Amino acid sequence: MGHHHHHAHSHTHNDLKGRNLLISILLNIAITVSQVIGGIISGSLALLSDALHNFSDVISLIISYAAARLGKKRASSLKTFGYKRAEIMAAFVNAATLMVVAIILMKEAVKRLLEPQEIESNLVIWLSLLGVVANGFSVLLLKKDSKENMNMKSAYLHLLTDMMASVAVLVGGLLMKFYQVYWVDAVLTMLIGLYLIYMGYDLLKESTKVLMLFTPRSIVVQEIVESICTLEPVKNVHHVHIWQLNEEEVHMEAHIDFKEDIKLSEFDVILERIEEHVYHKHGINHVNIQPEFDKCDSKNVIVQD
Structure with a gap:
């Protein structure tokens, strides 16, 4: 039996990631509280919807932060992989909550569209502006990590969509102030909900694939099999x-x-060649090979255990 690892870790980068998440959590708590109070006073559903989304951001960011911390814990005899899947699970939960929040927002928007109400637009404008600035800052903090980490991407998407929601509420507030178009509040809420579903679905799908142990999309199993079979004296x-x-x-x-x-x-030499090939060509950094000779078992490439 042979196995091999290629790993690279950065504790400084992980600490910075955690700090950025903490700053984003505190900012979103402040936005949520101010928007709930402002939404109740002004009567703006879009502002309350944005506050609900911000609250879901706080929960998702706390989940992301906890997962990032858990992911650094060492493996043990009872947890041989440690908590390495914690961030994937966090991404799945956060993507699912994005879609649940979206459905709730759209349901409330339909009710408000059928019964438009007058709204105190000045408060809506100032509080949505606060949301744009605070979420925009959080988005910048998490942008780099979101490109290489599914957990951070889920947190980043929550914040990005919330920033866009705040922009939409701001536009709605300005239209209500200068043109008294109150139905735009409900329409913007509906659009925010649709956008959340659009953004959340892809992340939900990708995190599900990882949790279900699907082969990564970039890897073609048959290509790997064929390349290994070119080595002597590999038979199958x-x-x-x-x-x-x-x-x-x-x-x-x-x-x-x-x-x-x-x-x-001789097997060790062949194994090393396989390890280097699959790592550099396919990004596979943990290889476990079982050598066989004249063994009677299924020779199918994929076998159901």
């Missing part, structure tokens, strides 16, 4: 499993049937 590659553990680790296990009863030292 079968029982292949490739899955993504988290953002940093892609694992592969396979059985290799050899034409000859080779020495262990």
Whole structure:
């Protein structure tokens, strides 16, 4: 049995990521409280909807922060992978909450559209402006990490969509102030809900694939099998499993049937070539190979366990 790891970690980067999340949490708590008070006083559903979305941001950011902290915990005999999947689970939960919040917003928007109400637009304008500035700052803090981490991307999407929601509420407030078009409050809420569903669905789908141990989209199993079969004295590659553990680790296990009863030292040389190939060509950084010779088992590439 052979295995190999290629890993790279940065504790300084993780600490910075955690600090940025904490700042975003505190900012969103302040926005949520001010928007709830302002929404009740002004009677603006869009402002209350934005506050609800901000509250979901606070929850999602706390989940993301907790997951990022858990992800750094060491593995043990009872948790051999540690908490490496914590951030993927956080991304899944956050994506799901995005869509739930969206449905709630759209339901309330339909009610308000049927019964438009006069709204205190000055308060809406100032509080939505606060939301744009605070969320915009949070978006800038998390933007870099969102490109390489699914958990951070889920937090970033919550904040990005909330910033856009605040922009929409601001535009609505200005239209209500100068043109007395009160139905725009409900229409903007509906648009915010639709956008949340659009943004959340893709992240929900991607995190589900990782949790279900699906092969990463960029990897073609047959190509890997064919390339390994070109090595001498490999006869057959079968029982292949490739899955993504988290953002940093892609694992592969396979059985290799050899034409000859080779020495262990010869197998080690072949294994090293396989490890380097799949790492540099396919980004697989954990390889576990079971060598076989003249063994009677299924030779299918994919075998249901």
